[in-house]
Amino acid sequence: MASQEDIKFLSNPNIGKQRKKYCRFKKFGIRHIDYKDPDFLAQFLNEQGKILPRRITGNSLKYQRKVSEAIKRARHLGMLPFVTDLLK
Amino acid sequence: MRHYELTFIVDPVLSNEEIQVVRQTYEDQVKKLGCKIVHVDDIGLKQLAYPINKRNSGIYYSIEFEAENGEAIAPLELAMRRDERIMRFLSIALDKFGVKYNEDKRNGLIRKTQRQRRKTKSPELVAPIAAKIPELLEEAIEPIVDEDVIL
Numbered sequence: 001m002a003s004q005e006d007i008k009f010l011s012n013p014n015i016g017k018q019r020k021k022y023c024r025f026k027k028f029g030i031r032h033i034d035y036k037d038p039d040f041l042a043q044f045l046n047e048q049g050k051i052l053p054r055r056i057t058g059n060s061l062k063y064q065r066k067v068s069e070a071i072k073r074a075r076h077l078g079m080l081p082f083v084t085d086l087l088k
Numbered sequence: 089m090r091h092y093e094l095t096f097i098v099d100p101v102l103s104n105e106e107i108q109v110v111r112q113t114y115e116d117q118v119k120k121l122g123c124k125i126v127h128v129d130d131i132g133l134k135q136l137a138y139p140i141n142k143r144n145s146g147i148y149y150s151i152e153f154e155a156e157n158g159e160a161i162a163p164l165e166l167a168m169r170r171d172e173r174i175m176r177f178l179s180i181a182l183d184k185f186g187v188k189y190n191e192d193k194r195n196g197l198i199r200k201t202q203r204q205r206r207k208t209k210s211p212e213l214v215a216p217i218a219a220k221i222p223e224l225l226e227e228a229i230e231p232i233v234d235e236d237v238i239l
Contacts, residue, residue, distance in 0.1 A: 031185035040201040077178055078136035
């Protein structure tokens with residue numbers, strides 16, 4: 001018979017636990033966001049080419065503003081689409 | 089002193105010499121306005137994300153220059169607006185991090201980000217397995233055929 005202590009770990013306690021989100025710019029010390037790098041900026045877009053909100057990307061407010069500015073510049077220069085389907 | 093960056097898209101229909109002329113014109117104009125050119129980035133022919141002036145691709149150039157103040161920007165933008173060879177342009181002022189970033193990029197310290205795609209198996213990985221499928225199928229069917237189960 002399994003004792004009470006063994007049963008505690010029969011299911012993985014890490015499943016279903018939310019990983020803490022973080023701002024990658026703060027974490028990796030990125031200070032400048034290049035508007036000429038559409039492949040990098042595409043990480044912050046959804047499939048329709050819309051900018052993802054902070055609650056999903058985890059960016060800090062300061063860098064979210066910079067990301068959105070860079071994306072808008074890239075759109076103006078035809079590097080990213082304004083509207084699309086199946087971007088990824 | 090401030091650093092500015094002027095990115096523009098040249099019409100791809102022009103011949104190579106004409107494109108060089110466009111580039112040279114704006115380089116000269118930047119110099120004539122008393123600015124110092126730091127670097128001219130030749131990004132080259134790129135596919136546009138959406139058609140501009142009924143063109144689907146464009147030749148990108150980016151001039152980074154140093155100027156005392158922003159007075160040089162207005163005449164440059166005016167010239168670009170009047171120029172039919174230029175499809176789009178964008179002039180921005182760089183902060184100190186932008187200047188550092190461009191310098192690092194020139195020295196090859198910043199690697200290009202890889203395009204992230206949906207998780208699909210690449211054809212190189214799938215090909216050898218795909219080639220084997222008929223063989224595997226035959227092997228699987230053989231015993232069934234032998235025993236006349238299909239009939």
